[in-house]
Amino acid sequence: MTEPRLLIVSNRLPVTVRTDRGELSVAPSAGGLATGLRGPHTKSDGLWIGWPGDVSHLDDAQRGSLDEKLEAMRAVPLYLEPEEVTRYYEGYSNGVLWPLFHYMVDRIPLVSTDWEVYQHVNQRFADLTVARYRPGDTIWVQDYQLMLVPGMIRERLPSATIGFFLHIPFPSSEAFRILPRREEILTGLLGADLIGFHTFSYLDQFARSMMRILGLDVEVDRLRYAGRNVRLGVFPMGIDAAHFSQVATSPELATEADAIRQRAAPCRILLGVDRMDYTKGLTRRLLAYERLLARSPELHGKVRLVQVAVPSRTEVDAYVTLKTQVDELVGKINGEYGTIDWTPIHYLYRSIPESQLIALYRAADVMLVTPVRDGLNLVAKEFIASRVDDDGVLILSELAGAASELGEALRVNPYDIDATAGAMAQALALAPEERRIRMSALRRRIMTHDVHRWVSLFLGTLERSATQREPAGAR
Numbered sequence: 001m002t003e004p005r006l007l008i009v010s011n012r013l014p015v016t017v018r019t020d021r022g023e024l025s026v027a028p029s030a031g032g033l034a035t036g037l038r039g040p041h042t043k044s045d046g047l048w049i050g051w052p053g054d055v056s057h058l059d060d061a062q063r064g065s066l067d068e069k070l071e072a073m074r075a076v077p078l079y080l081e082p083e084e085v086t087r088y089y090e091g092y093s094n095g096v097l098w099p100l101f102h103y104m105v106d107r108i109p110l111v112s113t114d115w116e117v118y119q120h121v122n123q124r125f126a127d128l129t130v131a132r133y134r135p136g137d138t139i140w141v142q143d144y145q146l147m148l149v150p151g152m153i154r155e156r157l158p159s160a161t162i163g164f165f166l167h168i169p170f171p172s173s174e175a176f177r178i179l180p181r182r183e184e185i186l187t188g189l190l191g192a193d194l195i196g197f198h199t200f201s202y203l204d205q206f207a208r209s210m211m212r213i214l215g216l217d218v219e220v221d222r223l224r225y226a227g228r229n230v231r232l233g234v235f236p237m238g239i240d241a242a243h244f245s246q247v248a249t250s251p252e253l254a255t256e257a258d259a260i261r262q263r264a265a266p267c268r269i270l271l272g273v274d275r276m277d278y279t280k281g282l283t284r285r286l287l288a289y290e291r292l293l294a295r296s297p298e299l300h301g302k303v304r305l306v307q308v309a310v311p312s313r314t315e316v317d318a319y320v321t322l323k324t325q326v327d328e329l330v331g332k333i334n335g336e337y338g339t340i341d342w343t344p345i346h347y348l349y350r351s352i353p354e355s356q357l358i359a360l361y362r363a364a365d366v367m368l369v370t371p372v373r374d375g376l377n378l379v380a381k382e383f384i385a386s387r388v389d390d391d392g393v394l395i396l397s398e399l400a401g402a403a404s405e406l407g408e409a410l411r412v413n414p415y416d417i418d419a420t421a422g423a424m425a426q427a428l429a430l431a432p433e434e435r436r437i438r439m440s441a442l443r444r445r446i447m448t449h450d451v452h453r454w455v456s457l458f459l460g461t462l463e464r465s466a467t468q469r470e471p472a473g474a475r
């Protein structure tokens with residue numbers, strides 16, 4: 001008798017292929033979804049189905065060795081053809097859905113012809129999942145790249161237990177309705193037994209779209225569709241808080257954090273860590289920092305912004321443009337305010353190893369998480385979990401999903417440059433006792449509401465929802 005397993009299905013696997021001077025390696029993928037679910041996947045004995053990144057440059061031997069590496073991680077690769085990367089991943093997922101769901105409607109191309117490829121790749125994910133499915137398995141589909149997959153699997157496996165979680169915001173029905181394929185997207189999602197969101201507001205907007213676009217009534221958190229019950233739920237994602245806390249507590253890491261602080265002295269450190277994405281509010285954050293410097297000459301030589309920007313979706317035009325803007329703005333501010341002894345912004349365009357990241361979190365005086373729109377934002381939570389010293393101040397955008405949970409952060413409207421500059425000044429001036437009170441309250445919440453709780457709440461609700469589903473014959 002084989003055990004039921006969890007099949008995680010996401011666009012990207014938690015590892016992405018890299019080749020450096022002919023040497024093949026698999027590196028951890030960036031982004032909240034991969035970092036958040038990596039731990040639960042390792043602990044379970046299930047499979048993770050997804051794309052391992054571009055492998056077109058690998059020879060047969062390297063492909064074989066990659067397959068072996070992935071199998072050892074219980075990762076099932078779905079290799080995308082170059083045209084699928086261009087049209088499903090870059091074109092429809094990140095050229096249409098991503099900006100729309102983040103309310104950046106003017107970034108959507110005037111004409112998009114990528115829908116068919118989005119549909120085709122969703123079908124490939126569904127087919128691979130069905131091929132690896134064993135009766136009793138739980139299927140958990142992730143995020144906006146795969147919104148048709150639940151419906152496609154349901155057609156083939158009418159009685160399977162299928163969950164779906166959206167990691168990005170669900171926009172207002174007024175924004176969502178502009179999508180020409182809105183009905184297909186909504187009915188694709190309705191193949192799931194449970195659809196999860198980070199916040200109540202996203203669930204509410206989804207329910208309004210159900211009503212306005214499909215004419216379906218949602219009763220609080222459930223609806224009937226095609227003779228089945230579909231549950232909706234709010235599950236703000238957590239992180240592996242104990243892991244961050246444990247690494248942050250190690251003596252080596254404390255030494256590294258001290259070294260970072262000493263190298264920066266007499267500067268206090270403001271820190272930003274983001275994927276290089278236009279939703280993360282990097283340009284506005286830089287402008288706010290510039291405003292801070294302009295109106296507080298006494299801070300010159302006394303503060304430094306360390307900005308880590310992790311390369312992301314580098315083939316999508318909007319991301320290329322953003323990088324140029326950020327490069328130029330950093331150069332402009334450093335050129336204008338820097339001196340021989342002081343560089344106001346220390347800018348790293350790369351991903352950095354986890355231990356270095358946690359050392360930076362520990363060394364920072366102020367953490368800047370100021371997206372102009374964000375499904376949740378796990379960086380804010382990683383920072384809190386790493387502050388085992390109960391110190392450090394979090395400045396958090398009210399437009400990040402995490403804002404509804406993290407009330408003790410200093411909250412800002414990232415579109416208000418003046419107010420954001422003001423929050424930076426306020427954070428730097430906060431008394432140690434006030435910092436401790438705020439951070440210890442944040443830590444209590446983060447440490448208990450972690451990713452393991454998130455997984456078990458979602459899967460527990462999914463199991464209950466699936467058992468309430470009517471038998472296939474009732475449809």
Ligand code: F6P
Pocket residue numbers: 011012030031032033034143167168312313375
């Ligand atoms: O939820 C946000 C998200 O799109 C995840 O699906 C993904 O893991 C992350 O951002 C990084 O994006 P990408 O896989 O496109 O690099």
